[in-house]
Amino acid sequence: MFLNWLGTLPGAAAQGIIWGIMAIGVYITYKILDIADLTVDGSICTGGATFTMLLLAGLPIPLCLLIAFLAGTLCGLITGIFHTFLGIPAILAGILTQLILWSVNLKIMGRSNVAIPGRNFDLWVSALLPSWQSLLVLIAIIAVLIAILYWFFGTEFGTSLRATGNNLNMSRAQGINTDWTKIFGLAFSNGVVGLAGALLFQYQGGSDVKKGQGAIVIGLAAIIIGDAIVSKISQNFAVRLLGVVLGGIIYFFVYQTVIFLGFDSDLLKMLSAIVVAIFLGLPYLKKKYFASKKREGKRNA
Amino acid sequence: MLELHHITKKFNAGTVNEKVALNDVSLRLNDGDFVTVIGGNGAGKSTLMNAIAGVWPLDDGQVIVDGTNITAMPEHKRAKFLGRVFQDPNMGTAADMQIDENLALANRRGKRRGLAWSITAKEREVYKSLLAQLDLGLEDRLTSKVGLLSGGQRQAITLLMASMNKPNLLLLDEHTAALDPKTAAKVLKLTDEIVTQNQLTTLMITHNMKDAITHGNRLIMMHHGRIIFDIAGEEKRKLTVEDLLKKFEECSGAEFASDRALLS
Ligand SMILES: Nc1ncnc2c1ncn2[C@@H]1O[C@H](COP(=O)(O)OP(=O)(O)O)[C@@H](O)[C@H]1O
Numbered sequence: 099m100f101l102n103w104l105g106t107l108p109g110a111a112a113q114g115i116i117w118g119i120m121a122i123g124v125y126i127t128y129k130i131l132d133i134a135d136l137t138v139d140g141s142i143c144t145g146g147a148t149f150t151m152l153l154l155a156g157l158p159i160p161l162c163l164l165i166a167f168l169a170g171t172l173c174g175l176i177t178g179i180f181h182t183f184l185g186i187p188a189i190l191a192g193i194l195t196q197l198i199l200w201s202v203n204l205k206i207m208g209r210s211n212v213a214i215p216g217r218n219f220d221l222w223v224s225a226l227l228p229s230w231q232s233l234l235v236l237i238a239i240i241a242v243l244i245a246i247l248y249w250f251f252g253t254e255f256g257t258s259l260r261a262t263g264n265n266l267n268m269s270r271a272q273g274i275n276t277d278w279t280k281i282f283g284l285a286f287s288n289g290v291v292g293l294a295g296a297l298l299f300q301y302q303g304g305s306d307v308k309k310g311q312g313a314i315v316i317g318l319a320a321i322i323i324g325d326a327i328v329s330k331i332s333q334n335f336a337v338r339l340l341g342v343v344l345g346g347i348i349y350f351f352v353y354q355t356v357i358f359l360g361f362d363s364d365l366l367k368m369l370s371a372i373v374v375a376i377f378l379g380l381p382y383l384k385k386k387y388f389a390s391k392k393r394e395g396k397r398n399a
Numbered sequence: 400m401l402e403l404h405h406i407t408k409k410f411n412a413g414t415v416n417e418k419v420a421l422n423d424v425s426l427r428l429n430d431g432d433f434v435t436v437i438g439g440n441g442a443g444k445s446t447l448m449n450a451i452a453g454v455w456p457l458d459d460g461q462v463i464v465d466g467t468n469i470t471a472m473p474e475h476k477r478a479k480f481l482g483r484v485f486q487d488p489n490m491g492t493a494a495d496m497q498i499d500e501n502l503a504l505a506n507r508r509g510k511r512r513g514l515a516w517s518i519t520a521k522e523r524e525v526y527k528s529l530l531a532q533l534d535l536g537l538e539d540r541l542t543s544k545v546g547l548l549s550g551g552q553r554q555a556i557t558l559l560m561a562s563m564n565k566p567n568l569l570l571l572d573e574h575t576a577a578l579d580p581k582t583a584a585k586v587l588k589l590t591d592e593i594v595t596q597n598q599l600t601t602l603m604i605t606h607n608m609k610d611a612i613t614h615g616n617r618l619i620m621m622h623h624g625r626i627i628f629d630i631a632g633e634e635k636r637k638l639t640v641e642d643l644l645k646k647f648e649e650c651s652g653a654e655f656a657s658d659r660a661l662l663s
């Protein structure tokens with residue numbers, strides 16, 4: 099039994115890294131731009147569906163991945179335009195795009211799910227391959243991705259995205275076109291999410307229009323777990339991104355273990371959401387608790 | 400040089416809450432003018448600055464800076480002409496970014512932001528010496544997050560940022576109001592130094608009449624969205640708080656009593 103469980107771990111690590119890549123995409127909007135972007139529930143599937151259909155059409159894998167990334171950026175672009183040009187609140191803009199993408203994803207695939215016959219392709223990552231092989235490819239992708247992000251957010255333009263998320267007023271006063279930085283950030287973020295979708299569908303051997311549901315919650319969970327682990331160790335941006343990936347892996351380990359122990363999988367989404375709600379609420383409750391403590395202290399003094 | 404031609408700004412136009420915050424205001428600042436602005440709460444002082452900064456579109460009128468008509472320019476585009484410091488110390492800096500990163504952002508105001516590295520080593524040296532001039536011990540804390548600094552330190556940095564690359568116009572909106580008296584005095588002194596050193600054309604709102612008299616070469620008083628008093632040069636230098644209060648009564652009539660507390 100224990101050995102069986104142990105045997106699931108490398109596979110879980112591979113899928114965990116893929117969710118970690120998606121979580122890095124979420125990190126760009128949620129942590130850097132300070133926008134809760136619900137587009138990801140749709141764009142992860144758009145990336146995956148695009149990848150699947152192009153692969154089946156015979157395109158080489160690198161090109162399929164690139165186009166999946168670009169498809170993701172288009173999704174973010176829609177949300178960005180809704181949010182900036184039309185002034186729709188970010189959350190609602192994301193939900194609207196999500197609905198649009200539901201239809202788009204069905205049209206891309208032609209039906210609600212499409213299988214990738216794994217044996218017919220030289221897949222980069224797959225449950226059919228030895229786990230170490232998938233892991234190696236994913237680690238390489240993570241390394242490149244983190245390097246690109248580390249560089250980008252250190253550039254003049256990248257810093258202006260960080261400023262936008264940090265202080266909108268100050269950014270405009272310093273001449274930053276905050277509409278453009280937000281649109282760019284949303285597009286970039288969903289591009290990474292689309293790429294994660296392509297890897298996920300490749301690994302799992304097919305597309306399913308329902309696959310994206312709850313992706314944002316998994317992304318937030320990975321960010322929260324990652325922050326809890328590395329924020330005390332280092333404030334370095336690359337380390338924090340690595341923490342997010344670690345968060346994705348840990349999330350998936352727990353998920354896999356819970357399933358392995360026979361937990362009702364219908365309840366898993368609920369459980370994830372409650373855990374994330376608690377962690378998001380914790381800082382608020384802490385602040386409230388300390389504020390009331392202070393008040394009490396004053397009264398007693 | 401700043402020219403405002405017949406500026407009108409209404410909030411909630413066409414509703415019962417309609418408020419004419421700026422009512423046909425015209426103003427002309429010459430190069431190097433340091434103008435202090437006073438007036439009661441809700442007189443339209445901040446609205447005047449926001450109109451110049453382009454926070455929202457105007458209902459009427461023109462804003463011209465050094466010959467360029469910026470009336471239709473979005474806020475981020477006209478930022479290249481303007482340096483701004485706000486009342487709230489949190490508003491002018493990015494708290495989660497380092498001191499040097501904040502300065503570098505300001506240093507690129509009005510310039511293209513590309514894929515070059517955000518701060519060069521040479522810049523850091525310049526920032527160090529600029530910070531040293533503030534005399535707040537910040538020159539050794541270049542990589543500290545601005546959020547860790549006190550309100551006074553943040554306002555001093557914002558002031559430094561606003562004055563970088565010599566903006567055509569410096570806008571200060573009660574930038575010492577949130578500070579304790581000692582820090583406020585220090586930041587105000589710093590303001591004088593920076594304005595003089597760079598010969599900046601400046602518009603400074605203050606709630607303190609004495610400061611309004613002792614700083615700058617010209618003073619304007621606002622009331623109900625209009626400029627009701629404008630005094631410069633020798634006349635201004637001889638002004639006393641009592642004079643100002645009397646002037647306010649003269650110009651605004653019966654409402655003096657209710658506004659007196661706010662003005663002094
Ligand atoms: N964004 C806004 N929306 C509605 N009313 C506003 C807005 N900004 C300012 N006002 C109103 O305009 C008037 C002038 O405000 P303001 O310029 O902030 O005054 P102050 O002279 O105290 O800086 C006030 O009555 C204020 O309530």
Ligand SMILES: [Mg+2]
Nearest residue numbers: 444445446573
């Ligand atoms: Mg004001």
